[in-house]
Amino acid sequence: MHQPLHPKALQEALQAIADSDPVAWGELEQVLPDAAQLESLRLIEDVCRAFRQRDEKTITPAETPILFRWGMLEAREKIGEGSNGEVFRAFDPWLRREVALKLLRERSHGGLDEARSLARLRHHNVLAVYGCGVHDERAGMWSELIDGSPLAQLVQRDGAFSAEEALRIGRDLARALACVHAAGLVHGDVKAENVLRERGGRTVLMDFGAGGEARLQSTRSLISGTLRYLPPEVLDGEPLSASSDLYALGVLIFFLLTARMPYEAADAASLRSTQCRGDVPRLSTLREDLTPELAAALESCIAPHIGNRPRDAAAMAALLTPQPLRPISAPPRRRFFIAAAVTAVGIAAVGTVLWQKYATPATWNPQAHVLRVGDRGAEILGVGANVKTGDRLRLRFVSDRAAFLYVLDEDAEGRATVLHPLPTSGNPVSPGASLELPGGAGSTLAWEVTAGSAREEIVVLAATHALPDLEAAIATWQRAAERTRAIGAVVEAPVEAVQGTQLRGLLAQLDAQHDPNLRVWHFDFGAGR
Amino acid sequence: MTARTEPTEELLRLIRAGDESAREGLYLRCLPLLTRWAHGRLPRGVRDVADTDDLVQVTLLRALKHLHEFETAGAGSFLAYLRQILLNEVRGEMRKRQVRGEQVPVEDVPLVDAQDSAIEQLVGRERLHAYESAVAELNKRQQELIVMRLEFGMSYPEIALETGDSPDSVRMALGRALKNLTERIAAASA
Numbered sequence: 001m002h003q004p005l006h007p008k009a010l011q012e013a014l015q016a017i018a019d020s021d022p023v024a025w026g027e028l029e030q031v032l033p034d035a036a037q038l039e040s041l042r043l044i045e046d047v048c049r050a051f052r053q054r055d056e057k058t059i060t061p062a063e064t065p066i067l068f069r070w071g072m073l074e075a076r077e078k079i080g081e082g083s084n085g086e087v088f089r090a091f092d093p094w095l096r097r098e099v100a101l102k103l104l105r106e107r108s109h110g111g112l113d114e115a116r117s118l119a120r121l122r123h124h125n126v127l128a129v130y131g132c133g134v135h136d137e138r139a140g141m142w143s144e145l146i147d148g149s150p151l152a153q154l155v156q157r158d159g160a161f162s163a164e165e166a167l168r169i170g171r172d173l174a175r176a177l178a179c180v181h182a183a184g185l186v187h188g189d190v191k192a193e194n195v196l197r198e199r200g201g202r203t204v205l206m207d208f209g210a211g212g213e214a215r216l217q218s219t220r221s222l223i224s225g226t227l228r229y230l231p232p233e234v235l236d237g238e239p240l241s242a243s244s245d246l247y248a249l250g251v252l253i254f255f256l257l258t259a260r261m262p263y264e265a266a267d268a269a270s271l272r273s274t275q276c277r278g279d280v281p282r283l284s285t286l287r288e289d290l291t292p293e294l295a296a297a298l299e300s301c302i303a304p305h306i307g308n309r310p311r312d313a314a315a316m317a318a319l320l321t322p323q324p325l326r327p328i329s330a331p332p333r334r335r336f337f338i339a340a341a342v343t344a345v346g347i348a349a350v351g352t353v354l355w356q357k358y359a360t361p362a363t364w365n366p367q368a369h370v371l372r373v374g375d376r377g378a379e380i381l382g383v384g385a386n387v388k389t390g391d392r393l394r395l396r397f398v399s400d401r402a403a404f405l406y407v408l409d410e411d412a413e414g415r416a417t418v419l420h421p422l423p424t425s426g427n428p429v430s431p432g433a434s435l436e437l438p439g440g441a442g443s444t445l446a447w448e449v450t451a452g453s454a455r456e457e458i459v460v461l462a463a464t465h466a467l468p469d470l471e472a473a474i475a476t477w478q479r480a481a482e483r484t485r486a487i488g489a490v491v492e493a494p495v496e497a498v499q500g501t502q503l504r505g506l507l508a509q510l511d512a513q514h515d516p517n518l519r520v521w522h523f524d525f526g527a528g529r
Numbered sequence: 530m531t532a533r534t535e536p537t538e539e540l541l542r543l544i545r546a547g548d549e550s551a552r553e554g555l556y557l558r559c560l561p562l563l564t565r566w567a568h569g570r571l572p573r574g575v576r577d578v579a580d581t582d583d584l585v586q587v588t589l590l591r592a593l594k595h596l597h598e599f600e601t602a603g604a605g606s607f608l609a610y611l612r613q614i615l616l617n618e619v620r621g622e623m624r625k626r627q628v629r630g631e632q633v634p635v636e637d638v639p640l641v642d643a644q645d646s647a648i649e650q651l652v653g654r655e656r657l658h659a660y661e662s663a664v665a666e667l668n669k670r671q672q673e674l675i676v677m678r679l680e681f682g683m684s685y686p687e688i689a690l691e692t693g694d695s696p697d698s699v700r701m702a703l704g705r706a707l708k709n710l711t712e713r714i715a716a717a718s719a
Contacts, residue, residue, distance in 0.1 A: 010708060010711070011704055014707040014708060014711070015700075015704060018678055018704075018707060034715065036716075036718050036719055037712075039714075039715070039718065040710075040711045040712075040714035040715040040718065043656050043659065043714060044660065044707065044710060044714070046651070046656070047648075047656075047657065047680075049651075050647075050648045050651035050652050051566070051648065051679060052682060053651065094647060095650065096647075121653075122652060122653020122656050128650075130651075
């Protein structure tokens with residue numbers, strides 16, 4: 001018997017699917033606990049997306065030459081290389097879209113095991129393989145091309161994930177593994193390098209090369225998984241199994257939460273010894289926002305004895321269901337959550353400058369921009385830009401005169417925070433200097449668009465002189481912690497539309513409209529559509 | 530020829546009254562939607578692109594010539610009716626292929642799901658079947674709304690033109706249809 005659906009959440013999710021907007025899956029999971037209902041929603045979204053993708057004209061840049069043809073596919077660009085093959089961006093004229101083409105080095109039908117395994121699966125969180133074959137003496141497979149980054153790269157670049165995000169990824173992967181195991185398959189190499197987070201927030205499990213059919217695992221003499229993700233029983237000689245996949249997922253979640261591996265060892269023997277001793281750092285110590293119960297549950301996923309771990313992927317997914325986290329003491333960890341439903345909204349105008357008519361731009365020209373940062377550098381978000389879940393945003397301020405800068409944030413629950421000045425970064429900002437938030441220029445930190453439910457507003461005030469009244473007013477506001485990971489979408493936001501009561505109160509006290517030496521920008525993250 | 534702006538129902542009435550320009554207008558309205566849909570939904574192994582275009586055109590022409598068959602089928606949306614004809618065509622082709630048991634050199638075809646349509650490849654054959662089975666269980670009105678919005682990618686005003694309702698009514702009715710669809714898929718998987 002299914003639990004009754006939450007009418008409003010369901011209605012919003014279905015509306016988002018019908019209109020090709022992102023679905024706030026994290027929020028939805030909290031009110032729709034029934035896995036079958038969630039899966040049916042994901043299926044409808046996948047069907048809708050498949051038809052829409054067919055409708056969209058896939059653009060293959062004309063200036064990109066065809067490197068070679070492999071069967072019907074046109075290989076356009078080499079995008080990766082590993083020990084067993086190369087990966088190309090290719091165009092599939094049948095699907096009318098770009099695909100990832102993985103060509104194996106050796107002409108080996110055995111090398112197509114990965115494709116055969118994956119082609120048996122279709123799950124929202126498993127890489128979709130479209131086909132495999134042999135052409136021109138080379139075996140290969142082609143799959144969906146993911147616009148995203150491996151989790152390993154995200155952790156290396158930005159540090160540990162928030163608890164909510166790590167749990168959500170864990171749930172996605174546990175459900176993906178439930179599908180994998182139900183098909184009689186073993187992944188065999190679950191690790192941060194083999195999980196992508198697609199732009200838009202989808203978690204994608206890929207690279208099944210180490211696994212295959214569960215019933216055949218015992219016949220393999222060599223284990224091709226990654227050492228630090230292998231459970232004790234596999235190191236002792238047992239074959240890879242569904243259980244070893246879950247252990248690896250436990251290791252991965254630990255890694256996402258702490259940016260370190262639970263068991264550090266140089267070789268298999270020392271790893272096995274460390275596992276035997278159960279010499280693993282306590283999650284409750286490393287992450288003070290986890291309740292002791294949740295920390296213990298997560299640690300059970302990497303327990304040395306198999307009987308102490310979740311019995312299957314479904315049990316592990318249940319263990320990772322959303323639950324309240326423990327509030328932490330100062331300094332407060334900044335967490336911005338933005339409704340996924342608005343993350344694809346076009347930015348009609350970012351950073352509307354208010355009251356510019358009163359200013360004297362000939363003598364003072366401060367600028368504030370929201371940037372989207374990625375592997376190819378920073379991009380100023382201008383008119384028409386889109387922001388999606390997973391995008392990483394920063395704020396840049398530049399002034400041709402010394403400026404006193406105040407960057408203030410208020411979330412939907414009325415929590416006001418000072419983002420600048422901070423003890424580590426004060427005023428004034430030097431003429432010509434570029435001040436970036438969070439973390440300052442050169443920092444790899446960013447506010448990240450995540451699936452959430454609340455709006456977030458940032459007001460930027462710049463003045464040629466200090467604003468003592470304002471400084472007194474915000475003296476009791478909390479200061480942003482240095483670590484920040486998440487934020488949401490930016491939409492058109494005239495300053496008159498500031499909704500946060502504390503920000504509005506503050507602006508009302510300022511005579512900004514008549515002060516030529518004061519500028520105000522308003523960035524509305526996650527406003528309604 | 531300029532696009533006709535009358536609701537489909539009105540065009541059908543004009544066709545029945547002998548208005549050939551209305552027939553042409555409806556043909557031009559339906560053809561691009563159906564062609565785009567068919568390119569995604571017809572199996573790769575069954576027909577090439579040119580064949581698919583031909584199949585859609587012939588299906589549409591014949592349907593317009595035999596409107597009484599559409600009315601016998603219980604009226605409803607003409608587009609949804611055409612989609613069902615094409616789906617039946619796909620299933621017929623697949624059955625014929627299975628009976629013939631065509632043999633092809635192994636290395637000449639991809640090893641995986643070569644016969645699947647593009648949409649099947651993107652969604653998965655079994656999952657698409659689960660979706661289509663659940664859609665088929667809905668009442669005709671709800672089936673049409675889902676097909677037009679999700680599969681044909683029609684806007685709410687376009688659907689409103691097809692159904693004679695307002696865009697807001699379409700949006701609300703579609704929400705109810707999708708809720709039913711969600712529950713039926715979940716129930717079937719339980």
